[in-house]
Each structure stands twice: as C-alpha cells, then as structure tokens.
Amino acid sequence: MDFVLDKKSLLKTDILVIGGSGAASSAAVTAAREGMSVLMVCKGKVGRSGNAPISISNFSIDGETAYTLGEKRADKSVTRDRLFEKIVKSGFYLNEQPLVHQFVEEGGERVYEFLRIAKELKKTVKFRPPAGWIVSNSTTGAVVRESVRRNPSVEILEDTVALDLLKAGDRVNGAIALNVFTGELYIVRAKAVIVASGGFQPYSFKCTSIDSSGDGLGMALRAGAKLADMEFQLFLPGVCLHPPQLKGSIYPFVWFAANLAEPKVKNSLGENIIEKIPPEILELGHNSRLWKLIHLFYWSDEICNDRGSNLGGLLMDFSGIAWLQYMKSLVKVNMLLKLLYKNRWRFRSENIRPLHELVKQGKPWEVGISSEYCMGGILINESMKTTLEGLYACGEASSGLYGAFRVESGLTEMLVQGHRAGVEASRYAKEASEAPLDSEYLSYVKSELFGKLLSNSKNSSENVYILKEKISKVADSGLGLLRSEDAINSSLKSIREMRKDELPLVALHTNSLKYNSEFLVYLQQRNISLCLEAALMSALHRKESRGTHLRRDFPQVDNANFLYRNVVSLSENEIHISRKVPDFSVLDPPRNKYKDIPHYLRKEFL
Amino acid sequence: MIVKVFRYDPETDEIPYYDNYEVRITGEAITVKALLEKIARDFDPSLTFLQHSTCNHSSCKRCSIRIDGKPVLACATVLGEEKRQVQIDPVNPEGVVRDLVVRNI
Numbered sequence: 195m196d197f198v199l200d201k202k203s204l205l206k207t208d209i210l211v212i213g214g215s216g217a218a219s220s221a222a223v224t225a226a227r228e229g230m231s232v233l234m235v236c237k238g239k240v241g242r243s244g245n246a247p248i249s250i251s252n253f254s255i256d257g258e259t260a261y262t263l264g265e266k267r268a269d270k271s272v273t274r275d276r277l278f279e280k281i282v283k284s285g286f287y288l289n290e291q292p293l294v295h296q297f298v299e300e301g302g303e304r305v306y307e308f309l310r311i312a313k314e315l316k317k318t319v320k321f322r323p324p325a326g327w328i329v330s331n332s333t334t335g336a337v338v339r340e341s342v343r344r345n346p347s348v349e350i351l352e353d354t355v356a357l358d359l360l361k362a363g364d365r366v367n368g369a370i371a372l373n374v375f376t377g378e379l380y381i382v383r384a385k386a387v388i389v390a391s392g393g394f395q396p397y398s399f400k401c402t403s404i405d406s407s408g409d410g411l412g413m414a415l416r417a418g419a420k421l422a423d424m425e426f427q428l429f430l431p432g433v434c435l436h437p438p439q440l441k442g443s444i445y446p447f448v449w450f451a452a453n454l455a456e457p458k459v460k461n462s463l464g465e466n467i468i469e470k471i472p473p474e475i476l477e478l479g480h481n482s483r484l485w486k487l488i489h490l491f492y493w494s495d496e497i498c499n500d501r502g503s504n505l506g507g508l509l510m511d512f513s514g515i516a517w518l519q520y521m522k523s524l525v526k527v528n529m530l531l532k533l534l535y536k537n538r539w540r541f542r543s544e545n546i547r548p549l550h551e552l553v554k555q556g557k558p559w560e561v562g563i564s565s566e567y568c569m570g571g572i573l574i575n576e577s578m579k580t581t582l583e584g585l586y587a588c589g590e591a592s593s594g595l596y597g598a599f600r601v602e603s604g605l606t607e608m609l610v611q612g613h614r615a616g617v618e619a620s621r622y623a624k625e626a627s628e629a630p631l632d633s634e635y636l637s638y639v640k641s642e643l644f645g646k647l648l649s650n651s652k653n654s655s656e657n658v659y660i661l662k663e664k665i666s667k668v669a670d671s672g673l674g675l676l677r678s679e680d681a682i683n684s685s686l687k688s689i690r691e692m693r694k695d696e697l698p699l700v701a702l703h704t705n706s707l708k709y710n711s712e713f714l715v716y717l718q719q720r721n722i723s724l725c726l727e728a729a730l731m732s733a734l735h736r737k738e739s740r741g742t743h744l745r746r747d748f749p750q751v752d753n754a755n756f757l758y759r760n761v762v763s764l765s766e767n768e769i770h771i772s773r774k775v776p777d778f779s780v781l782d783p784p785r786n787k788y789k790d791i792p793h794y795l796r797k798e799f800l
Numbered sequence: 801m802i803v804k805v806f807r808y809d810p811e812t813d814e815i816p817y818y819d820n821y822e823v824r825i826t827g828e829a830i831t832v833k834a835l836l837e838k839i840a841r842d843f844d845p846s847l848t849f850l851q852h853s854t855c856n857h858s859s860c861k862r863c864s865i866r867i868d869g870k871p872v873l874a875c876a877t878v879l880g881e882e883k884r885q886v887q888i889d890p891v892n893p894e895g896v897v898r899d900l901v902v903r904n905i
Binding site: 439 | 901
C-alpha cells in the first residue's frame with residue numbers, strides 16, 4: 195500500500211504558530227502587531243479547539259493589580275509578592291522563578307486586554323475575590339476567535355494537524371502539516387516557530403478535549419529540543435464517572451470549589467473520607483486551588499488501596515444534608531449557570547439535570563480523579579525560547595512556571611506566555627535571515643512519518659484503537675495517582691515494546707490521507723507514547739513525593755536530594771534524563787525532608 | 801443491538817451503503833461516541849468518524865451525527881440495552897468526506 199502524497203503546497207511566513215486556543219491566538223496576534231506575517235496552523239477550529247474553550251474560565255491575577263484595574267472588591271492583601279510566594283511554594287520550589295515573576299508582573303495587563311474584548315462582545319464577566327474573573331467557557335472561545343479576527347494579517351489553516359518540525363542544521367525553520375479533510379500536505383517555511391498546541395494527557399479518564407496528545411511536545415523532542423517536569427500531571431478530584439454522558443464533567447468539583455453544601459465523600463466501606471483529612475489541612479484547601487492537591491492526596495489513598503467505588507472513584511453522598519440546604523446551594527449554582535450560560539441546567543454545554551435527579555432519588559454521585567493539565571512540557575527560558583534556535587513554546591505546551599503543582603490560572607498563563615512568545619519570536623525573526631529548506635531533513639521526516647507504516651504494510655496487523663486503549667491503561671497504571679517503582683518499571687517496559695513493535699505495525703485500511711481516522715489516531719498515539727515514555731522515566735528517577743507526583747514507596751518530600759527538574763532529551767530514538775536546578779534567585783528553598791505532602795504543606799503554609 | 805451505519809467513500813464508492821454490526825450492550829448505557837469506538841475496536845477499524853479536535857463535553861458540537869434520522873451530539877447521547885436497533889448517519893449526507901465525517905462542522 196502506498197500513501198497518496200501527491201497533494202502538497204509550499205507555504206512561507208515569518209512566524210508559524212502551531213495551535214488554535216488561547217496561547218496560540220495570543221502569540222499570533224502579538225506577532226502580527228509586531229509587523230510579522232503570521233500563519234496559525236490549528237488542529238481544529240480557532241477558539242473551538244483545545245482546552246481553554248471548555249475549561250472553567252477563571253482568569254486570576256494578584257489583588258493589587260486587580261484593584262488598580264478598577265476592581266474595588268479585589269483583595270489588595272494578595273500582593274504581587276504574596277502571589278509569587280504562593281506559586282513557588284505550591285510548585286514545591288521547582289518553578290523557574292523568572293517565569294513566575296513574569297506571570298505576576300504581566301498577568302494583569304494581559305487579562306485586562308482579554309476581558310476588554312469579552313465586554314465589547316457584551317459577554318458576562320463576573321469578578322470573584324480575591325482577584326479573578328469568571329466568564330463562560332464559550333466566552334473564552336469567542337474572545338480567542340475575535341482577537342484573531344481583528345488582526346486580518348494573521349492567516350489561518352484550520353483542521354490542519356502539524357506533524358513534525360523542519361530544520362536546517364540546528365535551526366528550526368518550519369513544519370510539515372496535513373489538512374485532515376483534503377489530505378493535502380503543507381510544507382511551511384518560517385523564520386521562527388511557536389509551539390502553542392497544549393499539553394499531554396495520556397490517561398483513560400480525562401475532563402479535557404481529545405486534543406491533549408502532546409503533539410507539540412513530541413515534535414519538539416524529535417527535532418532535538420528538551421522537555422522537563424514530565425512526571426508532574428495535574429489531577430482533578432470530583433469529576434463525574436457516571437452517568438455515561440456526563441463522564442468527565444467537572445460539575446461536581448464546582449460544588450467543592452464554590453464552598454456549597456458539602457456532601458460526604460464515601461469510600462467502599464461507607465466512611466466519609468473528608469473526616470480523615472486533618473481540619474487544619476482541610477481549611478488550607480478552602481477557597482484555594484491547593485484544594486486539588488490536598489484532596490488528590492487523601493482521595494488517592496482510598497482509590498488506590500481498594501477502597502474506591504465500582505468505577506474507580508468515590509461517592510458524593512448528599513443524604514446527610516437537609517433538602518432545604520441542598521436546594522439553597524442548587525439555587526446558587528443555577529443562578530450562576532443562568533448568568534453564564536443562559537440556562538440553569540447547562541454547565542459548559544452539558545445537561546447536568548440527571549445529577550439533580552440522582553439527589554432527588556437519594557442516590558450519590560460517583561466521582562473520580564481525572565487528568566486536567568500537564569505541568570511538564572517543552573523546556574523554555576523567560577523569553578519562551580527553547581533549547582533549539584528558532585523554536586519557541588508557550589502555555590501548557592511549555593514547562594517551568596508551575597513546577598510540581600499548578601496553583602494559579604492556566605488561562606492567565608496562556609495569555610502571558612503567548613504574548614511573550616509573540617514578542618520574542620518576532621524580535622528574533624526581524625534579525626534572522628531566511629533559512630533554506632533542507633530537503634534531506636524533509637525526506638527524513640517524511641520517511642519517519644509514513645515510511646515505517648508503508649514498509650511494514652504487508653505485516654500490519656495492529657488495530658490502532660486497541661493500541662490506543664492499551665497505551666492509556668499503561669499510563670493509568672504506571673503514571674497514575676499513586677506510583678511505585680514496580681508499576682513504573684512495568685509500564686515503561688510495556689510502552690517501549692509498544693513503541694518498537696506495535697506502533698509501526700498499525701494497520702491502515704485506506705491509503706488516502708483524506709480523513710483517515712486510523713492515521714489520525716496513529717499520529718496521536720505516536721506523540722502520546724513518546725511523551726509517556728519520557729514521563730515514566732522522569733517519574734522513575736524521582737524517588738520522592740512532590741506536588742502531584744505521589745510515590746507509594748517514597749512518601750517523603752526530599753528537599754535535600756531532589757530539588758531539581760528532570761530534563762528529557764532524545765538521541766538515536768533513545769530518551770535520556772538529565773538534571774536542571776531551577777532558578778532560586780528570589781526565594782531560596784529550605785533543604786529539609788518532609789514526612790509526606792501534608793507535612794510539607796503544614797511547614798510551608800501554616 | 802443491531803447498529804446500522806452509513807458508509808461511503810466518495811473516492812471509491814459509487815453510492816453510499818450501510819453496514820450492520822451486532823453489538824452487545826450489557827448493563828450500562830453507552831454514548832454514541834463510545835459505541836462507534838467499540839465498533840472500530842472490536843469489529844471494523846475502517847469505520848471513519850471524527851477523531852480530531854472534539855471536546856467530549858457538548859461544547860464544540862463537532863461530533864454532530866444522526867441517530868434514527870435525528871441530529872444529536874455523539875458525546876452526549878446515550879443508548880441503553882433496551883434499544884434493539886439503531887441507525888447512524890452523517891449529519892449532512894451531501895458533505896460527506898468519508899463515512900460519518902462531514903466537512904466543516
């Protein structure tokens with residue numbers, strides 16, 4: 195079988211932006227304002243793909259800045275310094291402090307600019323103390339689209355998946371991309387490339403879109419850039435496991451986040467596990483994003499020690515709450531939903547009425563811990579520059595801002611870093627000469643992409659959908675909530691075998707690239723499996739617990755030995771791990787050992 | 801459950817046709833999206849349906865599809881074991897790229 199590769203176009207631009215959500219639009223618009231020609235290559239539709247347009251949209255900054263921006267209800271005591279300290283301590287000191295400084299200093303301006311467009315579009319923007327603004331997820335998408343629309347010099351290729359980066363020598367100078375509907379291949383030449391394509395979430399249970407396949411991370415790593423912090427995945431407790439149409443809905447989490455009538459959270463023994471959390475630690479989680487980390491720690495202990503529910507979660511039980519109290523809370527939620535979504539039974543766009551019906555029948559909500567975001571990503575400096583010339587990365591695709599746990603807004607991050615990437619890539623592109631197309635490298639990339647599948651086509655037998663399921667199970671078991679040496683090693687062995695023996699033997703039932711589902715799933719799994727191997731190796735090296743990396747066999751937070759970031763590189767198709775000590779120039783970490791995560795939180799926050 | 805699915809590859813097929821799959825649904829109802837994935841995994845990986853850039857949470861509306869003629873979202877519509885037969889069609893048969901995938905929705 196031969197691929198039909200006859201339809202291809204050569205394109206040229208100053209700045210190529212890969213991605214179509216908030217970080218990508220922010221980068222593209224900024225570069226266009228710098229006078230650059232800009233091409234956005236987006237896997238889906240701009241503002242309707244990626245995770246920002248489906249997330250709880252809370253754009254938070256510091257209270258001082260929010261107050262000076264005219265928000266009189268802002269809590270001025272949350273100063274920039276306090277925000278900086280909170281982010282670094284919550285990141286367990288693995289944050290690159292210059293990136294945190296940039297986030298704190300530039301967040302206000304970026305968020306203000308973004309929300310101004312929301313207001314111009316007459317969308318609801320609701321302030322929430324201490325210093326955050328909530329909009330509906332569809333508003334975030336609409337603003338992303340509108341900001342690009344207002345800059346007609348930004349050209350867009352939608353439904354086009356970037357496959358790999360192109361290089362001349364060690365300089366990145368473009369990418370190869372595929373229009374999924376037409377099967378057309380694009381060879382894009384650019385003076386600089388910005389990867390803003392989101393994160394890597396390899397698990398079977400997610401509350402995010404299907405696009406978080408680490409495409410940008412995979413292509414950057416293959417081109418010779420480095421990744422870091424890959425062992426740190428953000429997990430969200432309180433995500434629907436049931437009913438099936440609401441699986442992955444974060445609506446139950448909102449009940450906790452909004453401090454509403456709090457139900458019991460029961461394990462399979464009928465114990466309310468909230469009562470197992472020490473009161474001062476529970477209190478620390480109130481009105482704070484540390485809630486996620488605290489509950490992750492205690493919920494995981496139940497779920498991973500055979501005290502979970504049938505579907506691998508816990509039960510949110512409202513039976514102990516008076517009906518009137520429940521209804522009061524429901525009315526509060528419904529009012530907010532009506533304000534944001536014009537419908538009191540729609541959260542995001544999900545119909546959440548079946549959950550209310552369950553409470554009416556006296557039945558609990560079955561909720562689990564899903565993956566939400568990836569702290570790991572491409573290694574960058576404060577100019578968003580990667581270790582490869584001509585290549586920049588921002589937003590969830592990058593790493594270093596949040597260290598071992600993301601305590602602040604991923605949306606503010608995408609705006610700040612997208613803008614910075616746009617400025618810095620433009621600065622570089624203005625000075626840079628045009629890099630010629632290296633046809634030898636292009637042939638190499640193409641043969642890596644298509645060649646292996648073709649040469650093995652006679653023996654191809656692997657069903658890509660079965661492989662996809664196997665890879666997510668490998669992630670669940672080795673890179674899951676509570677990790678251990680044995681489980682990580684076993685997953686590492688499996689993923690290496692799959693990458694070597696199974697992925698190249700994926701069977702494709704059509705040789706056309708015109709909406710080839712199997713090939714698209716293959717592309718996702720090619721990146722996910724590479725990132726997963728990198729993450730498992732990073733997790734294996736970190737023989738301690740830190741942030742969301744919980745080791746059953748090493749519960750200590752060990753600042754004496756592990757205050758460094760695991761950096762991933764690829765050579766000869768082998769993954770290597772090295773160490774990087776973060777920039778501690780403002781806040782120097784204590785070199786102590788802590789018994790476990792709650793002990794660390796007690797010492798640092800109480 | 802007998803699942804009757806619209807098939808059409810404009811590059812090779814003169815006219816559309818239907819394939820029937822007998823899928824066992826036990827106990828728990830499943831979403832249409834999960835049903836299509838089950839068919840691709842257990843019966844026929846050549847079945848083409850949307851595999852890029854869908855949100856899975858009713859927001860993007862890209863997984864629109866017809867169930868027994870009615871347009872619904874594949875990620876938010878459930879089918880229970882009591883359902884004996886179901887017909888799945890693309891949301892707009894004129895715009896078919898392949899099987900259930902329609903351009904630019």
